[in-house]
Structures are given as structure tokens and as C-alpha cells.
Amino acid sequence: MLSKKHLLRTTDLTYDDFMQILQTAVMFEEVNERRIKKVPALRGRTVVNMFFEPSTRTRGSFELAEKRLSCDTMNMGGSTSSTVKGESLKDTILTLNAMKVDCYVVRSSHAGAPYQVAKYTDACVIDAGDGKHQHPTQALLDLYTIWRRKGGFDGLRVGIVGDIAHSRVCGSLVPALKILGAHVTLIAPQTLLPARPDVLGADAVTADLDAALPELDVVYMLRVQMERLEGAPFPSLREYNMLFGLTRERDALMRPDAIICHPGPINRGVELDSYMADHPERSVILDQVYAGLCVRMSVLYLLLGGNENDITA
Numbered sequence: 001m002l003s004k005k006h007l008l009r010t011t012d013l014t015y016d017d018f019m020q021i022l023q024t025a026v027m028f029e030e031v032n033e034r035r036i037k038k039v040p041a042l043r044g045r046t047v048v049n050m051f052f053e054p055s056t057r058t059r060g061s062f063e064l065a066e067k068r069l070s071c072d073t074m075n076m077g078g079s080t081s082s083t084v085k086g087e088s089l090k091d092t093i094l095t096l097n098a099m100k101v102d103c104y105v106v107r108s109s110h111a112g113a114p115y116q117v118a119k120y121t122d123a124c125v126i127d128a129g130d131g132k133h134q135h136p137t138q139a140l141l142d143l144y145t146i147w148r149r150k151g152g153f154d155g156l157r158v159g160i161v162g163d164i165a166h167s168r169v170c171g172s173l174v175p176a177l178k179i180l181g182a183h184v185t186l187i188a189p190q191t192l193l194p195a196r197p198d199v200l201g202a203d204a205v206t207a208d209l210d211a212a213l214p215e216l217d218v219v220y221m222l223r224v225q226m227e228r229l230e231g232a233p234f235p236s237l238r239e240y241n242m243l244f245g246l247t248r249e250r251d252a253l254m255r256p257d258a259i260i261c262h263p264g265p266i267n268r269g270v271e272l273d274s275y276m277a278d279h280p281e282r283s284v285i286l287d288q289v290y291a292g293l294c295v296r297m298s299v300l301y302l303l304l305g306g307n308e309n310d311i312t313a
Contacts, residue, residue: 039069074096129168154182187207
């Protein structure tokens with residue numbers, strides 16, 4: 001089992017925790033290749049999915065992971081929660097606690113919401129993305145995708161490109177990569193960097209994508225989060241694409257075995273053109289989606305104390 005009760009941020013995890021999650025996800029990859037993809041590993045466990053922010057990939061993969069592990073689930077958030085009637089988050093959690101639930105999966109536009117949930121419950125809490133703060137299971141599925149393709153992290157050179165300032169993915173992924181031994185470079189215009197990019201722990205920061213690309217084993221493209229931008233951080237999307245977009249012309253600058261990651265959804269023509277997004281050798285974007293299912297099954301299983309005999313039988 002993991003060394004922590006909750007999964008709230010990647011910096012709470014040890015090297016051994018990361019590897020246990022990744023290695024357990026391999027087991028669930030095998031489960032998801034079966035004709036019947038459901039196992040009784042968490043039968044009788046109840047998980048509440050609290051999604052107060054729109055989500056396709058994260059919510060869908062959590063719900064599917066829970067079903068394939070035989071969990072009982074409750075889905076709530078937005079207009080389906082009594083918070084729209086003025087109920088506090090604390091009272092909502094206390095009410096659900098009275099129903100004897102085992103785990104909360106929390107996504108919110110407010111940074112720190114999962115921490116607030118953890119204050120009022122003895123159940124496990126998983127951060128499924130909170131504001132611009134953290135998104136640990138996204139980082140874990142990214143790690144799993146890279147690990148399966150590259151075989152390890154020690155000395156691996158990873159470049160994270162784009163909207164660093166508004167990225168909760170970056171807040172989780174950079175520390176995780178550093179714990180596992182990778183070298184990380186942040187690549188972005190000054191206007192899309194946080195005030196203190198050094199706090200993230202990256203090895204280098206640059207605004208020159210073309211100079212960085214030949215050195216990278218993994219190119220991780222971030223979505224420009226227009227909904228979170230304040231003011232005009234760059235003149236136009238066209239200019240952003242010219243300077244920081246991964247285009248067909250830049251394919252020639254990349255290492256022959258370099259791969260492309262993206263957390264989705266993709267803004268085609270902005271951070272990636274279709275040639276690179278769909279590149280048959282380089283793009284692992286759909287692999288990341290599949291990894292999300294396997295990794296979230298792994299996290300739920302490890303936090304909730306699943307039985308390995310219910311998986312391998």
C-alpha cells in the first residue's frame with residue numbers, strides 16, 4: 001500500500017510510491033485487455049466523485065476505473081450538489097460521511113478544495129485537479145506513459161512547453177519527474193511563466209523552443225488555458241503557434257526517438273498542428289488516455305486496500 005492515506009499532491013509521494021503505482025498499473029493494463037474487464041478487487045467499497053468543474057478525460061476514466069474494480073459509486077457536483085442551495089462544503093462532506101463512504105475524488109476550480117475535504121473525513125481523498133494547484137493523477141498517467149515508452153527516468157530530458165503559469169499539470173509533473181531522476185526544462189514566453197518558476201524545481205527555463213528541441217527525449221505540450229488568462233499575454237494565437245507551437249517544420253529539430261505528450265484537450269493549430277498531434281511514431285497522446293484508466297485503477301486499489309487475488313484469479 002502507499003505511504004500516504006490521501007493523494008493530494010505528488011510531493012507527498014516517495015520514489016518507492018511512484019514505482020509501486022506504476023508497476024501496479026501494469027497489472028491493470030492486463031485486466032483492461034481481457035474480454036471481461038471487471039474484477040472484484042474493491043467490491044463493497046463506495047467512492048464519491050465530486051466534480052465541480054467540467055471534465056471529460058479525468059471524470060470518465062475515474063468512473064470507468066471504479067466500475068472495473070467493482071466499486072459502488074456516487075456522482076455529484078455542480079447543479080447536482082446541495083452546495084448550489086448554500087450548503088457549505090464541510091456540511092456536504094459530513095452528510096456523506098454519515099453514509100459511510102470510503103473515498104472522495106474531488107475536482108474543483110478552487111485551489112485547496114481537496115485539502116478541505118480531507119479535513120472533515122476519515123475516508124481517502126484523491127485530488128482530481130484543483131484550480132492552478134495540483135493534478136496528481138494526471139502526472140502519474142504521464143509518468144506511466146513515459147515509463148512504458150522509455151523504460152526509465154534517470155537522466156531523461158523532458159521539456160514542458162507552453163502555459164506554465166496556469167498549469168496544475170506542471171505543478172504535479174515537474175516535482176514528480178525530479179523525484180524520479182529526470183531533467184526538466186520549462187519552455188514558455190515570460191508572460192506565461194509564474195513569478196517564481198524556480199519554485200517548481202525545474203533544471204532550466206528558456207523561451208527558445210527551437211534551441212531546446214534537439215536535446216529533449218520527451219516534449220510535453222501544454223494547452224493554452226484561455227479561460228484562465230488575464231489580459232493579453234501574447235499578441236495572437238497565430239504568433240504563439242509560430243514561436244511555441246510544435247509544427248511539422250519542427251519535427252526535423254527533434255531527436256529521432258523523442259515522443260510528444262499532451263494532457264488534452266488539444267487546441268489544434270495552437271500548441272500542436274495535426275501532423276504532430278497524430279504523428280504515428282512520436283505522439284503518445286492517446287496512450288496517455290489509456291494510461292489514465294490503468295493508473296487511476298492502480299491508485300484506487302492501493303489507497304483502498306484491494307486484494308491481489310481478486311485481480312489475478
